[in-house]
Amino acid sequence: MVGNLGLSTSSISEQSSTQLQELERPEGELHLRFYLTFGQELAFSAMAIREVLSVPPDRITPIPNTSPLLLGTLNLRGRVLWVADLGQFLGETFAVNTDRAEIPIIAVEDQETIVGLAVEQIVGMEWLDVEAIQQSTATTDSITPYLRGEWLLGDRTHQYLRLLDQKAILRSNRWAAV
Template sequence: MVNPDLLMNNDEVQASPEFQQLESREGELHLRFYIASNQQFALPAMGIREVISAPLDQITPIPNASPFLLGTLNLRGRVIWVADLGQFLGNSTTLNTDRAEIPVIAVEEQDTIVGLAVDQIVGMEWLNVQAVQMVTNVPENMEPFLQGQWALDKNTNQCLRLLNQKAILQSERWATRN
């Protein structure tokens, strides 16, 4: 059954508080999340195909693969690689896989899709890309995958780092075994 309250013409939609709230947002929509080392990152929403909670038994391990590669996952009939994003970025803290489900961010660039397993999804947020600062104090092996950062707390040097999914997807790390 259709709810008659949901049937509005275009003028009613533009006058609705929800539409005005979306229109008043500044910046671009991003997904915020944490990796296992408790570092916070963001990805532009435009490059994200979907976010799923993957049951661990649906991720098939691949023998003799890189340590950051958790395995493969069937995503709507397409087999994709799933990586521990923290380890991919060079972090030594491994993702806790002793839980029922793992948050996986499926990122896409042209015809390539990869699943990035993270510790926790914070949610979607509008972020001002004009306020992105140069990346500072990051390990050398993480730097190629960062576009910049936002300062969250200057006293504790907490920051939100903006990832470049295109650089992640095109990385030679996918072809190497460690």
């Protein structure tokens, strides 16, 4: 016995169509949000990212006598990927925690250059309005050259989501000292 459930196929198809339209028209551009060691939240444009990995620390081969910025190298499908501590690159004093099961790594690229950037935590992908980006209020000179701008997350809390420029990071003179 099948009774009338009170659903019409037209209302279901109208709801599905509305939901599809919402999915097809996201606002802004897609970005990856993540945290550094001391809870500073940053983002990269999804267009800048080659891949997001989570690897056990023992898969990263340390290279002796190199900069503390570099954690080592990683074999990524037959290609050698240098892995650096993004927090230390941007001027944080403490290194990313490598004493855990897996380390989140964001592989960013510019032309033929790819570098893996180790971070504390990946938040996830989010559509963000690029029209709302403001000039950065960063007070440390170590991060300013690598910022494209920032979003104000809350007026009362004065929390900012800072958008990094992967090209500025990959082309930085800081790598020459490495």
